[in-house]
Amino acid sequence: MSAPMIEIAGLSVGFTGRGGATLPVLRDIDLTVRPGESLGLVGESGSGKSTLALAAMGYLKRGLRRLGGSARFRGEDMFAKSRTELEAVRGGKLALIPQNSGQSLTPTLRIGAQLGEALRLHAGLPADQHRGRVLDLLGQVRLPDPEAIFDRFPHELSGGQQQRAAIAMALAGAPDALLLDEPTTGLDVTTQAHILELLRDLAAARGMAMVYVSHDLGAIARVCDRVAVMYAGEIVLQGSVRQVLKAPAHPYARGLLASIPRLSDPALPVALGGRPPAPGQAGAGCAFVDRCAIAEPRCRGEHPALAPLPTGDAVRCHFPDRAQMLPIAGQGSASDDTRGDAPVLTLNDLSISYARPGLFDRLLGRDAAAVPTVADVSLTVRRGETLGLVGESGSGKSTILKTVAGLLGAAGGEIRFEDTLLPRVVERRSPDQLRRIQLVFQNPDDSLNPRQTVAEILEQPLKLYFGLSGQALHDRSVAILDRVRLGAHYLDRLPGQLSGGEKQRVAIARAFAAEPDLVLCDEVTSALDVSVQAAVLDLLDDLKRSQGTTYIFVSHDLAVVRALSDRVAVLYQGRLCEIGPSARVYGLPSHPYTEVLLGAVLEPDPDIAPRLTADDVVELAPPARGCAFQRRCPRKLGSICETDTPPWRMGDGGHAVRCHIDLPDLAAVLEPSAG
Amino acid sequence: MLRMLLRRLFLGAVTVVIVSVIIFAGVEILPGDACTAFLEREAQGRLLENCREAQGLNRPAAERYLDWAASALRGDLGVSANGGVSIAELVGNRLKNSLLLAACALGVGVPLAIVLGVVTGLWRDRWIDLLFSTGAIFAMTIPEFVSATVLILVFSVWLGWLPGIVLTSAGAPASEFFPEILLPVIVLAMVMTAHILRMVRSSVIEVMAGDYVQMATLKGVPYWRIVFRHALPNALLPAINVVALTVAWLLGGVVVVEVVFNYPGLGRMMIDAISDRDLPVVQAIALIVATVYVVVNLTADLLTMVLNPRLRTHYMRQR
Numbered sequence: 001m002s003a004p005m006i007e008i009a010g011l012s013v014g015f016t017g018r019g020g021a022t023l024p025v026l027r028d029i030d031l032t033v034r035p036g037e038s039l040g041l042v043g044e045s046g047s048g049k050s051t052l053a054l055a056a057m058g059y060l061k062r063g064l065r066r067l068g069g070s071a072r073f074r075g076e077d078m079f080a081k082s083r084t085e086l087e088a089v090r091g092g093k094l095a096l097i098p099q100n101s102g103q104s105l106t107p108t109l110r111i112g113a114q115l116g117e118a119l120r121l122h123a124g125l126p127a128d129q130h131r132g133r134v135l136d137l138l139g140q141v142r143l144p145d146p147e148a149i150f151d152r153f154p155h156e157l158s159g160g161q162q163q164r165a166a167i168a169m170a171l172a173g174a175p176d177a178l179l180l181d182e183p184t185t186g187l188d189v190t191t192q193a194h195i196l197e198l199l200r201d202l203a204a205a206r207g208m209a210m211v212y213v214s215h216d217l218g219a220i221a222r223v224c225d226r227v228a229v230m231y232a233g234e235i236v237l238q239g240s241v242r243q244v245l246k247a248p249a250h251p252y253a254r255g256l257l258a259s260i261p262r263l264s265d266p267a268l269p270v271a272l273g274g275r276p277p278a279p280g281q282a283g284a285g286c287a288f289v290d291r292c293a294i295a296e297p298r299c300r301g302e303h304p305a306l307a308p309l310p311t312g313d314a315v316r317c318h319f320p321d322r323a324q325m326l327p328i329a330g331q332g333s334a335s336d337d338t339r340g341d342a343p344v345l346t347l348n349d350l351s352i353s354y355a356r357p358g359l360f361d362r363l364l365g366r367d368a369a370a371v372p373t374v375a376d377v378s379l380t381v382r383r384g385e386t387l388g389l390v391g392e393s394g395s396g397k398s399t400i401l402k403t404v405a406g407l408l409g410a411a412g413g414e415i416r417f418e419d420t421l422l423p424r425v426v427e428r429r430s431p432d433q434l435r436r437i438q439l440v441f442q443n444p445d446d447s448l449n450p451r452q453t454v455a456e457i458l459e460q461p462l463k464l465y466f467g468l469s470g471q472a473l474h475d476r477s478v479a480i481l482d483r484v485r486l487g488a489h490y491l492d493r494l495p496g497q498l499s500g501g502e503k504q505r506v507a508i509a510r511a512f513a514a515e516p517d518l519v520l521c522d523e524v525t526s527a528l529d530v531s532v533q534a535a536v537l538d539l540l541d542d543l544k545r546s547q548g549t550t551y552i553f554v555s556h557d558l559a560v561v562r563a564l565s566d567r568v569a570v571l572y573q574g575r576l577c578e579i580g581p582s583a584r585v586y587g588l589p590s591h592p593y594t595e596v597l598l599g600a601v602l603e604p605d606p607d608i609a610p611r612l613t614a615d616d617v618v619e620l621a622p623p624a625r626g627c628a629f630q631r632r633c634p635r636k637l638g639s640i641c642e643t644d645t646p647p648w649r650m651g652d653g654g655h656a657v658r659c660h661i662d663l664p665d666l667a668a669v670l671e672p673s674a675g
Numbered sequence: 676m677l678r679m680l681l682r683r684l685f686l687g688a689v690t691v692v693i694v695s696v697i698i699f700a701g702v703e704i705l706p707g708d709a710c711t712a713f714l715e716r717e718a719q720g721r722l723l724e725n726c727r728e729a730q731g732l733n734r735p736a737a738e739r740y741l742d743w744a745a746s747a748l749r750g751d752l753g754v755s756a757n758g759g760v761s762i763a764e765l766v767g768n769r770l771k772n773s774l775l776l777a778a779c780a781l782g783v784g785v786p787l788a789i790v791l792g793v794v795t796g797l798w799r800d801r802w803i804d805l806l807f808s809t810g811a812i813f814a815m816t817i818p819e820f821v822s823a824t825v826l827i828l829v830f831s832v833w834l835g836w837l838p839g840i841v842l843t844s845a846g847a848p849a850s851e852f853f854p855e856i857l858l859p860v861i862v863l864a865m866v867m868t869a870h871i872l873r874m875v876r877s878s879v880i881e882v883m884a885g886d887y888v889q890m891a892t893l894k895g896v897p898y899w900r901i902v903f904r905h906a907l908p909n910a911l912l913p914a915i916n917v918v919a920l921t922v923a924w925l926l927g928g929v930v931v932v933e934v935v936f937n938y939p940g941l942g943r944m945m946i947d948a949i950s951d952r953d954l955p956v957v958q959a960i961a962l963i964v965a966t967v968y969v970v971v972n973l974t975a976d977l978l979t980m981v982l983n984p985r986l987r988t989h990y991m992r993q994r
Binding site: 054057059061062083084086087088089090091092095096098100103104105106107108109117118121122153155156169173 | 884885886887889890891892893894895896897898904905908909982983984985988
C-alpha cells in the first residue's frame with residue numbers, strides 16, 4: 001500500500017462558547033486518504049464535515065481553533081507550516097473546489113485572470129504560456145468556447161459554468177489531492193450529474209485523491225470509493241461506499257438512508273426524529289443516543305470507540321449487529337389518495353412575463369419582450385389533490401406559484417378558484433380569497449420575521465382573517481402549533497432560537513392558521529437536511545389527510561415530488577411538457593425532457609448510474625416558436641420541432657405529453673449518447 | 676450602454692427641471708418679491724407698481740418661470756435685487772471659491788479616509804482600529820462650529836501658526852487663499868474623513884469575511900495580494916457613492932464653516948442673500964446647488980457602473 005496522501009490523526013477543533021467553555025466541533029478525528037482514492041464525508045449540517053475538509057488544508061474559519069491532533073498532507077503537518085509554506089501547498093498540490101462558486105470567484109476579476117493567478121502561483125510556467133494553459137484547462141472541464149469564457153466575469157456564467165471554472169482553477173496547480181466542499185449543492189440535477197461525471201473522469205485520468213464533502217448520498221455514491229459518516233463532530237461509520245450505502249452498521253447511517261426519498265419508491269421517506277446535539281452538548285455516552293431506536297443504558301454511560309468490523313468497516317456503536325436490523329428504505333407509508341372531483345384551481349392559458357416596459361418604451365408606445373417567461377399553461381387541481389411542479393431552475397415553476405398567489409400579475413389567461421375568476425393581483429382579491437390561498441416559501445430564515453416571536457407570527461393570520469383575540473387567540477395558536485407537532489412552549493421563541501426544520505414548521509403553521517383550501521409550497525424542503533425534509537414531508541401529508549388541503553408542490557427534486565404528489569406537471573422554460581398521475585409521468589412513455597431529468601437523478605446506490613442523454617446547456621430565453629425543448633432535445637425530429645408548437649398526446653388516466661413524437665415511440669428507452 | 680447613459684442624463688435633466696419649478700414656486704409663494712425687498716419701506720403705491728413694471732413682475736408666473744428658466748439655461752441668472760449686479764458674475768466667484776475649498780478638503784480627506792478605513796478594517800479590534808474608529812465617532816459628533824472654534828483657538832490664537840479667518844476678497848485668485856484656507860479645510864476634512872472611514876471599514880470587514888477571500892486564501896494567494904487584488908476593488912465600490920454625497924455636501928455650501936471662518940463661498944452668499952431678501956440670488960444658488968447634487972450623483976453612479984462588472988453587464992443586457 002502506498003503512503004497516505006492525507007492523514008488526519010486525533011484532530012480536535014473547537015471554539016470558545018459564551019460561558020468561556022471550549023466547545024468542540026470536531027472530536028478526535030482519524031482519517032487517511034491514499035493516492036487515487038476518493039473518500040466521501042457525509043452528515044447533516046453542523047456535523048463538522050466542511051470544517052474537517054478545510055482543516056485538511058490547515059485552515060480554520062474565524063473563531064475556530066485546533067485543540068489537538070494533526071492534519072498531514074504528504075507527511076507534513078499543515079498546522080505546523082508557516083504562512084508562506086501554506087501558500088505554496090494550497091491551490092497547488094492540494095486544491096479546494098468550493099461549495100458556491102458564484103460567491104467564491106472574485107466578482108471584479110475575469111475568469112482568465114483568476115485562473116492565470118493560480119498558474120502564476122503554482123505552475124512555474126513562463127508567463128507567455130499562461131493564456132494557452134488557461135484555455136486548455138477550461139477545455140478540460142468541458143466548458144464550451146474557452147476563448148469567450150476567458151474574458152467573462154464570474155456573474156456572466158451560469159451556476160454550472162461557474163462550478164466548472166472553479167474546477168479548472170483547482171486543476172491549475174496540477175493537484176495530487178482535491179477537497180470538494182459540496183461542489184454540486186444548488187445545481188440543477190442534469191448539471192450536477194454532468195459535473196460529477198467530469199470529476200470522476202478527471203480523478204481517474206490524473207490519479208488524484210479526493211475528499212468529497214456532501215449531504216447528498218446520491219452524489220457520494222457516484223464519485224466515492226469510501227465513505228465516512230459524521231455525526232456531532234465524530235466519525236461514526238467508515239467503510240466502502242457499497243457497504244455504507246447498502247448495509248450500514250450504524251443506526252444513524254440507516255436512519256439517514258431511510259429518510260431519503262427514492263425515485264423508484266412512491267412512498268414517503270421515514271423521518272429521523274430529534275436533532276443532533278449542539279457542540280458541547282453531547283453527553284458522556286454515544287452522541288446519537290437520544291435519536292437511536294436501539295439505545296440501551298450502556299449507550300448513555302459509555303462512549304463507543306470506532307471499532308473495526310469483519311466487513312472491513314469501522315463503526316462507533318456498541319451494538320452494530322442489532323443496528324443491521326434497522327430498515328434503510330421502503331418502510332414509509334404511501335401518501336393516501338384523498339382526491340375529490342371538484343376543481344379547486346384552474347389555470348387557463350396562463351402566461352406571465354417578467355419583462356416590464358421601461359419608461360422610454362412606454363413613452364414611445366413599445367411593447368415589452370415578445371416571448372413571455374411562462375406561456376399557455378393550462379391545468380386543473382382538484383380538491384384534496386397534490387400537484388407537483390418540477391423542472392430545472394428557470395423553468396418557471398416558482399413564477400407560476402407567485403402568480404397564483406397574486407404576487408406577480410399574469411400577462412394573459414385566467415386563474416379560476418373553484419368557480420370564480422380570481423383577480424390577477426393580490427390588491428384586488430377579497431380577504432376571503434386571500435385567506436383560502438396560502439404560500440409557504442423555500443427559506444424560513446427569509447420568510448419569518450426574525451424579531452417576531454412564534455406567537456406573534458401565528459397570531460397575524462388569526463387576527464386578520466378570524467378577528468380572534470385574548471384567550472381564544474392563544475388557544476388557537478397552541479392548537480395550530482400542535483398540528484405541526486410543536487409544543488406550546490415554542491410560542492415565546494424567536495425564529496433564531498429554532499432549528500431549520502422547526503422554523504419551516506412554524507412557516508407551515510402560519511399558512512395553515514388561515515384554514516386555507518389551497519397551499520402553495522415553493523421548494524419548502526430544499527433548504528433542509530434530508531432527515532428534517534422527511535419529517536416536513538410527513539407533516540404535509542398528515543395535514544393533507546386531516547384538513548383535506550390541496551397542495552401545489554414545487555421542487556427541483558424529483559424524488560421528493562414523487563413521494564408527495566398525486567399528479568405531476570413537468571415544465572421547461574415556462575412551458576408544460578408533460579402532466580399526469582405520478583406513476584405515469586415517472587414511467588414510460590415520457591416527454592424527452594422528463595426522460596433527461598429522470599435519467600440525471602442520482603440514487604444513493606453505487607450500482608445505479610445516471611443516464612445522461614442531453615447536455616446541461618443553460619438557456620436564457622425560451623425559443624419564440626416551436627417546442628420549448630428543441631435546442632437540447634436528444635430525440636429532436638427536425639425542422640418541425642423548430643416551427644410548430646407540438647400537440648398534446650393523450651395517454652391513459654389523464655396523462656398527456658406535449659411532443660411531435662407519438663406515445664408508442666416515446667415509450668422506447670433512449671440510450672445515452674457516448675461521452 | 677449609450678442608451679442607458681442618455682436615459683440617465685435625461686432623468687437627471689428632468690430632476691433639475693422639477694427642482695427648478697419647486698424653487699420658483701417656493702419663492703413665488705413667499706410674501707413679497709424682489710421689488711418689496713428693494714424698496715423696503717417705500718414699497719407701496721406707484722413706486723411699487725413702477726418697479727414691478729420695470730422688472731416684469733406683473734406678468735403671469737408661468738411666463739416669468741419660462742423666462743427665468745430660459746435665461747438660466749443660457750447662463751444668465753438675472754440681476755441681483757441689491758445693486759443690480761449680474762448674478763452669474765457674483766455667484767461665479769463664490770462657486771469657484773467653494774470648489775477650491777471642496778477640492779482641498781477632498782484631496783486631504785478622501786485618501787486619508789480610504790487608507791485609515793482599510794487599515795482599521797484589516798486590523799479589526801486591534802488598538803489601531805479602536806483608536807481611529809473611536810476618533811471617527813468623535814469627529815462625526817462634534818459640531819463643526821465647535822471644532823472650528825477650538826482649532827482657531829489653538830492654531831491661531833495660542834500658537835499663531837495659521838490665520839484664524841479669511842480676509843481675502845471673493846474675487847481674488849485661488850493662490851491668495853493660502854494659508855487662510857487651511858483651517859476650514861482641516862475642519863471639513865475631519866468630518867468627511869470620519870464618515871468615509873467608517874463606511875470603508877465596514878465594507879472591508881464584510882468583503883474580507885466573504886467566500887471569495889476565503890477561496891483566494893485556500894488557493895494559496897499571498898495575503899497582501901488578496902487584499903489589493905481580490906478584496907479592495909470590491910470593498911471600495913460602495914465608497915464611491917459616499918464620496919459623491921460628500922462632494923455634493925461640500926459644494927452645496929458648508930454654511931457653518933464658511934460663516935465661522937468668514938470664507939467667501941456659496942453657503943455664506945446664500946445666508947447673506949436670505950437675510951437681504953435678495954430673492955433672485957436665493958433662487959439662483961438653490962438651482963446651482965440642486966444641479967451640483969444631480970451631476971455629482973450621476974457621475975458617481977456612472978463611475979460605479981464602469982468599475983463594477985456586475986452592474987455593467989446588467990445595463991448592457993438592458994440595451
